[in-house]
Amino acid sequence: MEFKEIAAGCYYFNSAVNIGYIVNEDESKGMLIDAGLESSAAKKAVQHLVKKNLPITHLFITHAHADHFGGAQYIQRNFNVHTIAPSLEEAIMRNSILEPIYLFNGNSPLSEMRNKFLEAPSIRVDEICTEGIWDKTFPLEFLALPGHSHNQFGVSYKGILYAADAFLGSDVLEKHKIPFIVNATENQETLLKLKNMNIEGMVPGHGKFTKKYHEVIQENIDVHEKIATQVHSIIAESGDSGISLENLIAKIITQYNIQPANIGMYTLFRTAVSAYFIQLIEEGKAMYKIWGGKPIIFLGQ
Ligand SMILES: [Zn+2]
Incomplete structure (x- = not known):
């Protein structure tokens, strides 16, 4: 330390x-x-x-x-x-x-x-x-x-x-793979707010102090946009049959080659991935139905 x-x-x-x-x-x-x-x-x-x-x-x-x-x-x-x-x-x-x-x-x-x-x-x-x-x-x-x-x-x-x-240092961003978030829209807004600031430098909670925060924050924005695009693509590919939330989460976790060691770790990734599908629902770009006793997600009309 x-x-x-x-x-x-x-x-x-x-x-x-x-x-x-x-x-x-x-x-x-x-x-x-x-x-x-x-x-x-x-x-x-x-x-x-x-x-x-x-x-x-x-x-x-x-x-x-x-x-x-x-x-x-x-x-x-x-x-x-x-x-x-x-x-x-x-x-x-x-x-x-x-x-x-x-x-x-x-x-x-x-x-x-x-x-x-x-x-x-x-x-x-x-x-x-x-x-x-x-x-x-x-x-x-x-x-x-x-x-x-x-x-x-x-x-x-x-x-x-x-x-x-609010953002991860460049040195740890890759390691986290899917950064933890609870709200994708607020997360995007916060990242843009920070990127537009004009100050000497920023200290993230994880990673090193940086004066080049505009670049580091853009790297964070890119990571979140990539995950959001992948979530959207998986739902789109599921077509008329849709995909269960559990399977959507599983697909993202396996695409990123993440192996949560226990249920606690799993719940962190589940929460982070769910944030993107919640954003799609709130924006009217996806919808869900309860089918066969579980929520099934489809792309919106
Ligand atoms: Zn935290």
């Missing part, structure tokens, strides 16, 4: 899941941006900040995925931090079993799904953020970046945007 300075007052710990850190002018307030997968990651980060005499007064969690707030309970137990999170996401952070519950279509999750990748320790949230400038003495700006998660937020400070999982 490497501690990197990006700009005056802007840092991040580069790891499998990045942890951001910003400090105000007089170094009286310091905010952690996300907390890593587990307490050991959070511990390493805060120990480093303590050693450097940097303040730890605030904790902002961008979205309620376990790999981003798994270390947050450790931070709250050991530091007096004011914790900020977006609405809806904060409800999941306070009741973290909701993540495996929604991934498992609302059922009580199988006990094997209650692991650190899908269910972080629950935390307290002190403040719900809204878009715009947050505090005059610590003039950072919160931005809504939905799509990867229902109400994900990023934070911008001194020309640097901590973009959470």
Whole structure:
């Protein structure tokens, strides 16, 4: 885990899941941006900040995925931090079993799904953020970046945007194959919003800080457009007989040569692929019928 300075007052710990850190002018307030997968990651980060005499007064969690707030309970137990999170996401952070519950279509999750990748320790949230400038003495700006998660937020400070999982770094985009999203339309809109920004650079949740964010975001847009086209083609090829949602998901997963190791991993891909078919239905380009006890998808008229 490497501690990197990006700009005056802007840092991040580069790891499998990045942890951001910003400090105000007089170094009286310091905010952690996300907390890593587990307490050991959070511990390493805060120990480093303590050693450097940097303040730890605030904790902002961008979205309620376990790999981003798994270390947050450790931070709250050991530091007096004011914790900020977006609405809806904060409800999941306070009741973290909701993540495996929604991934498992609302059922009580199988006990094997209650692991650190899908269910972080629950935390307290002190403040719900809204878009715009947050505090005059610590003039950072919160931005809504939905799509990867229902109400994900990023934070911008001194020309640097901590973009959470709104996009993946070039170095990890290929590895993910099908990036996780819950809403394809919002995801596209968020990517375009970021691409049109004019700032110094961006830190993704996974991958390296980049000044060439216009290029990296275009690579992300291309990946999503390719998957959307494939989903559309598979439905088109199914013709009048249509295709079940389960078979559509299976075709995409096998086309990408993905072998989910367990049901938890499968539910992540199922959710991501479903986002594209939901977009087609919402746009009137596809429709479904319940046939033989299951939803069958067809191209729209
Ligand atoms: Zn995420």
